[in-house]
Each structure stands twice: as C-alpha cells, then as structure tokens.
Amino acid sequence: MNIDDDVKKIFIEAFPAISESDFEWDKLQKDYDDWDSFAQLNIITLAEAKFEITFSDDEVTSISSAKNLLDCIKSHL
C-alpha cells in the first residue's frame, strides 16, 4: 500500500460514515458533518501511529483536508 492509500484509509477509519466512493482529497473540514476537534485528534493520532511520526502543534491545527494531511505526512518521511 502506498502513502496515498494509507491516508485515504485513515480518513475512512476516522469517519466511518464515509465510503470509498465519497472520499475527496480536497474536501475541507468545514464540509464534513462530523469533523470536530475530537475528530481532528483522531485523524492525527491515526496518522502518527501509522507513520510513526509526531506532528508539531502548528501542523496539527493546519490540517483541514485529506490533501493537507498527505502533504504534512510526506514532509516527515
């Protein structure tokens, strides 16, 4: 599995209501019904566990789409 697939999986796990066909890289946080601050925490935790990285506080607050997350992860690898 490549990084893109892993990030997509993280989003599908973090938002169980989203199916693979609903997934969009550029969909923003405000367009998700249930992307609140705790969902943000869940996404970050999943990503940190999956890629064994630690995000900075600035990175944590800046992630607002799947694309953002992917770029952020890539910058750590």
Next chain:
Amino acid sequence: MNTIADFLNHSYMANPDKIAIVDDNSKLTYHELNQKVISFSSFLNKFPQNSIISLLFDNTIESVIAYLGIINSGCIGHLIPTRISQSNLVQQISSAKSKLVLSSNKNFSKISEIESNNIEKLRFSEIEKTSSDVRNPRSSDYAYLIYTSGTTSSPKGVPVTHSSCVFTTGNIVETLQYSKDDVNVLPLPLSHSFGLGCLHTSLFVGSTLILQKTTDVSEILSSIKNYNANTLAAIPSTLSKMTSGGFEESLNMLSDLRLIITNSTFFPPETIKKLKKILKKGKVATYYGLTEASRSTFMIFDDDEKIESVGKPCKGTSLKIVSNNEESSIGEIWIRGHNVIEKYWDEEHTKANLSDGWLKTGDLGKIENKFLYILGRIDDLINISGEKVYPQEIERVVKVLSGIDDVVAVPMRHESFGQVVKLFVKKSVNSNISKTEILAYCIKNLERFKVPAKIEFVEDFPRTDYGKIKRFMLK
C-alpha cells in the same frame, strides 16, 4: 463466638478428626491443628499481648499455624505478601513496629537482610514450645494488620479487630451458605483480605481448606478433582483464564461445585455467563470490599440483568454515594458498619479517610434499585474538556480485541482539552495487532472524545506486591 481463636476451638471441639487444612505436602485434622497452634502460641507468650508479629509465608500449613498461634497468644498478626519488594518490606516492618518477624525457610533470606537490633527474626522451624500458659485475645483486640496494596498511593496499615472479623465471617457464612461439609479450594494468598477471609470462614464452620500456592489453572482443577472440592474462591483473572480456552476438557471438573466466589475487581460478564453454564447447580458470586471494610456487599449472579453489579449491602452495613454534584447519581462510595475499621495504623490516614464511622473508599459508584455498581477509582477519572471518563469504560472495549493481554487507560495532558486518553497496551504473545487497528476499533466503538490520543505498547505494567497494576505510575 467472639474471636478468631474461638473459630478453631469450636471446630476442634465439634469435629476433632475432620481434615482442617491441606497443602502441597501434608494435611492436618482439627485436633492436630489445634495442638500445633497451642504449642506455637506458647512461644509467643514472652511478648506482651497486642505485640505485632510479622509473617512472611507462602500458602502453607505452617503459615496457618503461625497466624493462629499469634491469634491464640493475644498478639497481632502482620501479614506480608511474599512478592513484596525489599524496600516495602523494610518500610512495613518499621511502620508496624514489629517485635518479631517470622518466615518460612524459603523466605528467610528476605527478612535476614533487615537491619535492626530491636527485631527478632526467626524461621518457623526454630519455634519451640516454651510454656503451657494460655492467653486469650479479647474481641476488641486487633487480630491482624495488613498494608493496603498501594494501587493509587503509598500503602496504608489497616488493623482489623476480632469483633470485626467475627461479624464479617458470620455474614460470609450466612450469605454464601458455607457449612462443615464444604471442601474449599483456595488459590489466594492468606496475606490478602480475600484469602484470609476464606481461611476464617473455613475455620468458623469447620470445613476443609485446600491451600494452593499459585493460581495455576491446571493445579486448581486437579485439586478440585482430587479432593472432591465443592467451592472455589479465586480472583476474576484466574476465572477468566480458566474459561478463555485451553482448558475445555478439564472444565467439567468445575461442574459439581456449589459455589465460585470472586472479588470486586471487574468481573467480565462473559466469564460469569460461561461459569454459570458450566455449573450444574452451583452459584457464581462476587463481593465488594476493601481491607478496611471487608465484604461490604455480596452479589449472587442469578439475574443476568444485574450482571455488572457487585450486589447489595450486607446485614449491618450501610452504603451511600457522596457527590459534589447534587444532580449526579454517581459519586464516591462511603461505607459504614461493623466491618469497617475504627482507625488506620497511622493517624494521618484516619483523618483523611474516616469520618463519623464512614469509610471514604475512593471508589466511584452508583446505586440502582438498591444494587451497587463500581465505576472505577476517583483518582483515575480522566477529565476531557469537562467530560468525566472512566478508564475502565475504555479498557473494557479494547480488551475485547484479540491479540491483547491487558490495557490501562490513563489521563494525558493536552493543550486544548485539558486531558485526553493515553492507552498502554500489553500484547499477547505472538500478537501482530497494530496501533492503527486498535484506534480504528476505538473510533467505531467509543465516543470520539474517549478515543485514545496516544497508544504505547508495553512488555508489562508496574504492579504492587499483590499483582495489581499501579496506575499512578503510568500517569
């Protein structure tokens, strides 16, 4: 009966030739046990009454003779778990102000290292009959001293009187219908209130007690078969291990038991259901209690609806839930009754934990339709943006996953939420479970704010001398 010494006297007089106690190597009738106890206690008459005598023994007949010898001589038995660390051992002996420390040959090296000119240190085999004087304890005297395990703080000395033991033992016998015909298998240390209560109960009714040194499931099952036992007292983890697979062919040895009793730590409902299915007619029961308030409630699992309850208060015991929030039915459990200690060994703990006869347990609970439910420890609560989360709630969800041996949830500081959940996970042998699998499962099965923000795999957890996890060391 007014004292623990009366338990033995009464059963010896009623049935002198009945087997009282059995261990790996030998067995004693009530007559033989009584003779050995009298002989042993004569040696202790050189110490003033109410002197503290510390004991460091495994579950053996020797340990029972030594304990009852101390009781018979009017001294106080300070019971020490054999897994104790050297520093804790030194601390306990110093705090208790022991006059004599006694041990089995096997454990003597531990006590021989204690540096003190004022304390006598002896092996059990070195005790000889020295006089024929008989001293009797009074019901108001302390019978034993146990230091609490210290899962949340430093150990506290808990002295328990004979009258409190008589009260508690009477409640156990009445509620769980113990009789002289019982043969009881005991894989619990006598240095702990649960195991010691089982010894008292067996002596009280004049039944037979089979001492196990370990919680090895095969050995427990063999003892039940070999001695035709009809009751078993064990901690929940032993019972869960027994029913979790690997012992299917031997579990029919449990089917004729009339009683399986466990204690107040979380008892998985699946284990209760499995045990009930195995037992032909027998009962599965639990109790809630602390060393400071032994056997405060009992629960006999007849009704699956209340399977997570620890039952109703015993006769002569009152419970109340104390909360700062008037609208909440959840709060700290306070206990009052004859089973509650009058004071701790150290005054500072008395002031902090006892008030007008009420013991502040530090446990969180609720009472529904007169049944008590334990929710965790106050100190362990995780406060996430004002939401109070019980770690046990998270742990129960995660423990269901295969590949996990044990988990502990603790609070972790967080900039935005104040606290979030950190999860320590001990994986099973050969388990490949990943952190993301655990997280994904948590997201599906917990509210979002309860999902761990960090997971750490550990080889094992820091534990007390009784084997309980020291949560405060993980925070």
